[in-house]
Amino acid sequence: VSAARLHAGQEYVDTLDRLGMAIDGAMWAVSANGRVELLLVSRLVDRLGPNVIHRAPFKAYELAKTPRMIDPWDVTVFGLGTRFKKVIDSSPIISAAPVVMTMLGGHKVLGDPAWMPFEGWRVRGDWMIRLPPRNVEIQAQSTQAQLRRWQRFEEHLQAA
Amino acid sequence: VLLNLADIEKADIPPHLRPQFKTVLQWDPSHRYAAARMPRVLAVEMYEAAFGQEGVVMWLRSL
Numbered sequence: 632v633s634a635a636r637l638h639a640g641q642e643y644v645d646t647l648d649r650l651g652m653a654i655d656g657a658m659w660a661v662s663a664n665g666r667v668e669l670l671l672v673s674r675l676v677d678r679l680g681p682n683v684i685h686r687a688p689f690k691a692y693e694l695a696k697t698p699r700m701i702d703p704w705d706v707t708v709f710g711l712g713t714r715f716k717k718v719i720d721s722s723p724i725i726s727a728a729p730v731v732m733t734m735l736g737g738h739k740v741l742g743d744p745a746w747m748p749f750e751g752w753r754v755r756g757d758w759m760i761r762l763p764p765r766n767v768e769i770q771a772q773s774t775q776a777q778l779r780r781w782q783r784f785e786e787h788l789q790a791a
Numbered sequence: 792v793l794l795n796l797a798d799i800e801k802a803d804i805p806p807h808l809r810p811q812f813k814t815v816l817q818w819d820p821s822h823r824y825a826a827a828r829m830p831r832v833l834a835v836e837m838y839e840a841a842f843g844q845e846g847v848v849m850w851l852r853s854l
Contacts (some may be wrong), residue, residue, distance in 0.1 A: 654814070680836030681817075685810035695805070702803055703809075707817045712827030714820065750821035 632659045634647035635744045639700040640669050644760050646697050651784025653777035656763025660752040669706045684708050687727055690788045711766050714749045720765045814840035815847045
């Protein structure tokens with residue numbers, strides 16, 4: 632994933648979030664068959680269903696609200712109850728910070744960012760755009776405000 | 792892969808059916824609901840995406 636694409640991914644997530652789609656987690660990942668996709672985790676999937684959720688990225692792309700570099704066909708959305716999210720929850724906390732190793736003698740070496748396997752997907756530490764909180768933390772928050780934001784988002788897209 | 796086999800470009804898919812196609816095409820085992828019960832709305836929408844009036848199968852059969 633190029634630096635430009637990483638940047639576009641961050642902008643993409645921020646834009647959708649600002650427009651009204653609650654995005655709990657986001658990262659670039661490589662699938663088992665080598666496809667690179669932008670993975671989003673959203674609590675809204677389990678409330679509204681995937682077809683409703685997918686309408687937003689397609690419509691926002693058509694209306695040029697999101698970066699052209701990110702094709703909505705390359706965006707995959709996960710609900711909180713999926714195996715993918717469960718595996719993230721039970722994995723060690725990952726970080727976008729570069730891996731720094733201290734060698735004998737005290738000098739420091741910058742290592743390659745670690746790869747993390749999540750249910751057939753592989754994510755590099757520096758591909759993490761937004762680390763999703765654990766489900767218990769998300770579920771402790773009210774979803775009503777997020778649903779109202781989503782409703783305004785849909786109305787906004789329909790009116791455009 | 793299936794779209795390639797059927798010689799269908801994503802651009803050929805009508806815009807109003809793209810969300811349903813995305814739902815069907817993105818599914819892989821990482822989307823399974825193992826410990827948690829799959830929410831009903833999700834199950835209904837997945838069925839609709841595949842077999843509903845505005846679903847993938849209907850459109851493919853209309854070609």
